Amino acid sequence: MHQTLISANDTWVLWAILxxxxxxxIYLEQRFKWAAKLTGAIIALLGALILSNLYIIPTDAPTYDAVWNYVIPLAIPLLLFQANLRKIWNESGRMLIIFLISSIGTVVGVTLSFFFLKNAIPDLDKIAGMETGSYIGGSVNFAALAAKFHTPGELVSSAIVADNLLMAFYFFILIAMPALSFFRKHFRTPYIDAIEKDSTSGANNQAASYWKGKEVSLKDIALAAGSAFVLVALSFKLANWFDKLIPSGDHVNFFYNLLNGLFGDHYLMLTTITVLAVSIFHRFFENINGAQELGTYLIYIFFVVIGVPASVPLLIENAPLLLIFVLIIIIGNMIVTLIFGKLFKFSLEEMILASNANAGGPTTAAAMAIAKGWTELIVPILVVGTLGYIIGNYIGTAMEYLLSHVM
Structure with missing residues (x-):
């Protein structure tokens, strides 16, 4: 490992950078049109990638673990405070269909990629399972499946580099698609058309317009933060309790493993408890101002962290073929999403966000919706994209088993 300017133990400096x-x-996204088109999420990721590849910051540090362990869990409920299922079911139900279609595209891409490269990359069945989870729910699933499969550390490092680099590349493509005449000609774009017809909206930076100032009191901040901490603590305690109560592992049957996975998973329990609480006590949560802003800022810190492990020299040295492997997955996802999205008359905006949610998770998709001004799709893609946290691990596990035993 190379010596970096800032050590892994220099906690405060690393927090300051993140x-x-x-x-x-966020400032650049809201201040400049070029940054708004690129999105703050990509700027955050690229900045970390540059700093880590110039050996200014380390690629692994306890500070990054703290983001995974504390920042992300707190961000999830804050971002779901407006997710009253009774209000958004119609839009979310539609978004769910295209999200699942896009997930099928990931499975198709993984299968083809494995078939072409299975003799060239060691332990590719494990990588395939990890990447299936990653491209159905984001990096959270990648980490969970890497631990589950006991994948060798150097292979995990190379795979996450390929994953992050290709994910950033794919985000660039998704961001650019609405501006290309081919897609505007062959796909419906109702949300883009509405923005262009609105001269005021069209003249402004969409991110700045969406995040315009609002009245936020000390009570709002206290209730938002306090509620998030309570929801995380309650959910994680319940998940730990179910994990101990329900047996799991190779020695028990599939049904028990399924139950353990459903009730013993921290993120699944957190999402479930939050959505239930918000749907039941919707007046309380909907009246809290500033929760989405707090949650989004925390997620931007996460965007910085996922760009850190993308070490280009490590990828070139260890596993350049992994880039091709992940590229085939992305192409499979895109082609299936566009073909069947067109067939079932989905809009281009819905297809782009569904594919984004598969590749990067609900937060990157919501960030893109915000940056593009597709405000009606923000909460639906957050809710539906969160499903990727749930199904990604199961589909990834199933793919690893099938590819290692069948193909």
Missing amino acids: AGWAAVS
Whole structure:
């Protein structure tokens, strides 16, 4: 491992970089049109990628673990405070269909990629399972499946580099698609058309317009933060209790493993408890201002962190074929999403966000919806994209088993 300018134990400096660059990314996104088109999420990721590849910051540090362990769990409920299922079912139900279609595209891409490269990359069945989870729910699933499969550390590092680089590349493509005449000609774009017809909206930076100032009181901040902590603590305690109560592992049958996975998973329980609480006590949560802003800022810190492990020299040295492997997955996802999205008359915006949610998770998709001004799709893609956290691990596990035993 190379010596870096800032050591892994320099906690405060690393926090300053993570939190500071997240703030800079948000500022740039709302201040400049070029940054709004790129999105703050990509700016955050690229900044970390540059810093890590110039050996300014380390690729692994306890500070990054803290983001995974604490920042992400707190961000999820904050972002779901407006997710009253009774209000958004019609839109979310539609988004769910295209999201699942896009997930099928991931499975198709993984299968083809494995078939072409299974003799060239060691332990590719495990990588295939990890990447299936990653491209159905994002990096959270990648980490969970890497631990589940006991994948060798150097292979995990190379795979996450390929994953992050290709994910960033794919986000660039998704961001650019609405501006290309081919897609505007062959696909419906109702949300883009509405923005272009609205001269005021068209003249402004969409991210800045969406995140315009609103009245936020000390009570709002206290209730938002306090509720998030309570929901995380309650959900994680329940998940731990179910994990101990329900047996799992190779020695028990599939049904028990399924139950353990459903009730013993921290993120699944957190999402379930939050959505239930918000749907039941919707007046309380809907009246809290500032929760979405707090949650989004925390997610921007996460965007910075996922760009850190993308070490280009490590990828070139260890596993350049992994880039091709992940590229085939992305192409499979895109082709299936566009073909069947067109067939079932989905809009281009819905297809782009569904594919984004598969590749990066609900938060990257919501960030793109915000940046593009597709405000009606923000909460639906957050809710539906969160499903990727749930099904991604199961589909990834199933793919690893099938590819290792059948193909």
